[in-house]
Amino acid sequence: TRAQITASDARFSSWLTANAGSGKTKVLIDRVARLLLEGVQPEQILCLTYTKSAAAEMKNRLFDRLGKWAMLADQELNFSLLEMGIQQQLGTEELKKARTLFARAIEAPGGLKIQTIHSFCSSLLRKFPLEAGISPQFGELTERGQRDLFLKVLDILSADEATEDSFEHFSKIANASNWEETVSKIVSKRNIFSKSKSRAEIYEAFSISCEASIEDDISSHFQNSTLSFLRKISACLQRSTSKADQKISKEVSKISSIDLISLPLLEKIFLYGKTAKAPFTAKLGKFSTKEMRTGLLADYIDDIDDFMVRLETFRDRRLSYQAAETSFSIHKFASAFLKVYTEQKKFKGLLDFDDLINIAVNLLTTSAVADWVLYRLDGGIDHILVDEAQDTSPSQWKVIETLAQELLSGQDIHGSRSRTVFVVGDQKQSIYSFQG
Numbered sequence: 291t292r293a294q295i296t297a298s299d300a301r302f303s304s305w306l307t308a309n310a311g312s313g314k315t316k317v318l319i320d321r322v323a324r325l326l327l328e329g330v331q332p333e334q335i336l337c338l339t340y341t342k343s344a345a346a347e348m349k350n351r352l353f354d355r356l357g358k359w360a361m362l363a364d365q366e367l368n369f370s371l372l373e374m375g376i377q378q379q380l381g382t383e384e385l386k387k388a389r390t391l392f393a394r395a396i397e398a399p400g401g402l403k404i405q406t407i408h409s410f411c412s413s414l415l416r417k418f419p420l421e422a423g424i425s426p427q428f429g430e431l432t433e434r435g436q437r438d439l440f441l442k443v444l445d446i447l448s449a450d451e452a453t454e455d456s457f458e459h460f461s462k463i464a465n466a467s468n469w470e471e472t473v474s475k476i477v478s479k480r481n482i483f484s485k486s487k488s489r490a491e492i493y494e495a496f497s498i499s500c501e502a503s504i505e506d507d508i509s510s511h512f513q514n515s516t517l518s519f520l521r522k523i524s525a526c527l528q529r530s531t532s533k534a535d536q537k538i539s540k541e542v543s544k545i546s547s548i549d550l551i552s553l554p555l556l557e558k559i560f561l562y563g564k565t566a567k568a569p570f571t572a573k574l575g576k577f578s579t580k581e582m583r584t585g586l587l588a589d590y591i592d593d594i595d596d597f598m599v600r601l602e603t604f605r606d607r608r609l610s611y612q613a614a615e616t617s618f619s620i621h622k623f624a625s626a627f628l629k630v631y632t633e634q635k636k637f638k639g640l641l642d643f644d645d646l647i648n649i650a651v652n653l654l655t656t657s658a659v660a661d662w663v664l665y666r667l668d669g670g671i672d673h674i675l676v677d678e679a680q681d682t683s684p685s686q687w688k689v690i691e692t693l694a695q696e697l698l699s700g701q702d703i704h705g706s707r708s709r710t711v712f713v714v715g716d717q718k719q720s721i722y723s724f725q726g
Contacts, residue, residue: 295375332398339677356392411650431642456626459619483624496610526586572598679715
C-alpha cells in the first residue's frame with residue numbers, strides 16, 4: 291500500500307512495473323483522482339491505454355470513485371482520501387470541492403480523455419486534417435470493414451490480367467484457413483514491403499544464388515545412384531521383423547525421385563527429430579535395429595551413413611531455397627496487394643488502425659506544421675498517463691514520446707504548473723510482441 295501511495299503521488303513523473311493483480315490500474319486511477327483534487331482541469335489530463343475495454347474500465351472505475359466521494363460524509367471522505375495517500379485532514383470547503391469532482395469530470399469539454407492510443411490519434415487527426423494531408427471526413431476501418439476490403443482487393447487482383455501473377459504467388463503462401471492472417475500481417479508490415487525486392491536480392495539474403503535452380507543443386511549434391519540405393523535399403527527393411535522398419539520401407543518405396551517433395555520425408559526418416567539432443571543430425575550408428583545393422587544392412591552401413599550426412603548438410607540449403615522462394619512470393623504479392631489496398635482506402639476515404647498511428651507520428655514529427663500542432667496540443671495537456679506499457683508498439687511510443695518531450699520542454703514556460711508523465715506495465719504480461 292505504501293508503494294502504491296508513493297507511485298500515485300502526482301507531483302512526480304514515474305514509471306511503474308508490477309505483477310498482474312497487484313493494483314497497477316488502481317494506482318493510475320488514484321493518480322488521476324489526486325490530480326483532480328489538486329485542481330488540475332480534467333481536459334489537461336490524457337490517459338492512454340491499449341484496448342477499448344481497458345479504457346472503459348478505467349473510466350468506469352474513476353467515475354465510480356468520484357461518485358462515491360460525492361455521497362460520503364466528512365469523516366468518511368477524509369478516511370477515503372487518507373487511504374489514497376492524502377495525509378492532512380481536509381476542511382469543509384476542500385471536502386466540498388472533492389465532492390464536485392464527479393460533476394467536473396463528466397462536464398469537462400470534450401470529456402475526460404481516457405482512451406486508446408488509436409482513439410487519441412483519430413481525434414488528433416480530426417482536429418488537424420488539413421495539416422495531416424487527409425480528408426476532414428475520413429472514416430475509420432473496423433475489423434469487419436477491413437476484412438471486406440481485403441476480399442475486395444483480392445477480387446481485383448484475381449480479375450486483372452496485369453496482377454494475375456501476384457495472385458498466383460498469394461496462392462503459394464496462403465490457404466483457405468489462414469489467408470486473412472497472412473494478409474493482415476502483410477498490411478501491418480507495410481513499411482517493410484514498401485520497397486520491392488528482386489529475386490536476386492532475396493536469394494542473396496539467404497546466401498544462395500538465384501542463377502542455379504534447386505533441382506540442379508540437388509542433382510550435384512546427391513549421386514545418380516541414390517534412388518536405386520534407397521530401393522535396396524527399402525527391400526532389406528521390408529524383411530525386418532520390426533514394424534517401424536516395415537513402415538519406413540513402405541514410405542521409401544513410394545519415392546520416385548530426389549526432389550523438394552521427397553527430401554523432407556527422407557530427413558524425417560534418416561535424421562533425428564527436432565526434440566532430440568542433437569536435432570536434425572544424421573542417425574550415425576543408430577539407423578534401424580541392431581539386428582538389421584549387423585545382418586541384412588551390414589554391407590550398406592557405410593553408404594547409409596554417407597547418405598545421412600549428405601542429407602544433414604543439405605537440409606539448411608533446402609530450407610534456404612524454400613524460404614527464399616516463399617519470401618519472393620510474399621514480396622511479389624505484397625507489392626501488388628498494398629498498392630490496390632492503398633488505392634481502395636483512398637477512394638473510399640478510409641484509414642485503418644496503422645494509418646491512424648503512422649499519420650499521427652508524421653504529423654507530430656516530420657511535417658512542416660509539427661511545431662504548430664504540438665503548440666496547440668501543449669496548451670491542453672499537462673499530464674500523460676500510459677497504461678499497459680508492455681503492449682505499446684514502437685510507433686505508438688513515438689506518439690507518446692513526442693507529446694511527452696513537448697510537454698516537459700514547456701515546464702519553464704508554464705511556471706509553477708506541474709507537468710508529469712506516468713507509465714505502468716508489466717513486461718511479463720506482454721502478448722503483442724508479434725506487432726513489434
